Amino acid sequence: MNGLGERLRALRESTMMSQAKFAKEIGSSQSAINRFENDQSEPNCTIMLRYADYFNVSMDYIYGRTDKPEGMTYEFKPHFDTENEQFKQFIEMCFDPQSPLNGKLKETLFNMIKGSDSE
Numbered sequence: 732m733n734g735l736g737e738r739l740r741a742l743r744e745s746t747m748m749s750q751a752k753f754a755k756e757i758g759s760s761q762s763a764i765n766r767f768e769n770d771q772s773e774p775n776c777t778i779m780l781r782y783a784d785y786f787n788v789s790m791d792y793i794y795g796r797t798d799k800p801e802g803m804t805y806e807f808k809p810h811f812d813t814e815n816e817q818f819k820q821f822i823e824m825c826f827d828p829q830s831p832l833n834g835k836l837k838e839t840l841f842n843m844i845k846g847s848d849s850e
Contacts, residue, residue: 734770735770736767736769738792738794739768739782739793740768749761750764750768757778759774759781763778786800788800788802790802813841813844825840
């Protein structure tokens with residue numbers, strides 16, 4: 732993966748835009764863009780967000796954490812202890828015991844939770 736300056740330069744050059752023109756586009760100066768691209772200074776958060784927005788890329792991509800412009804994908808997969816009595820009581824309280832679908836709904840929920848643990 733490239734360093735920050737290389738990545739910033741590559742993004743700008745991909746549009747065949749001069750440093751001066753790009754600086755105007757994002758509200759900076761040509762000398763600042765030059766320093767960023769040559770790793771002489773690092774852009775502040777506002778400028779980094781302007782880069783990301785202008786090129787429609789993620790901050791992960793700009794910082795070289797991934798080579799995918801859309802960034803890294805995170806999936807939260809919580810673990811549920813379906814044998815825990817408190818958890819079972821919570822599920823029981825979530826459904827109307829008078830409903831004819833009560834059993835089916837609880838079974839479906841437990842199966843969905845068990846399925847998320849196995850992935």
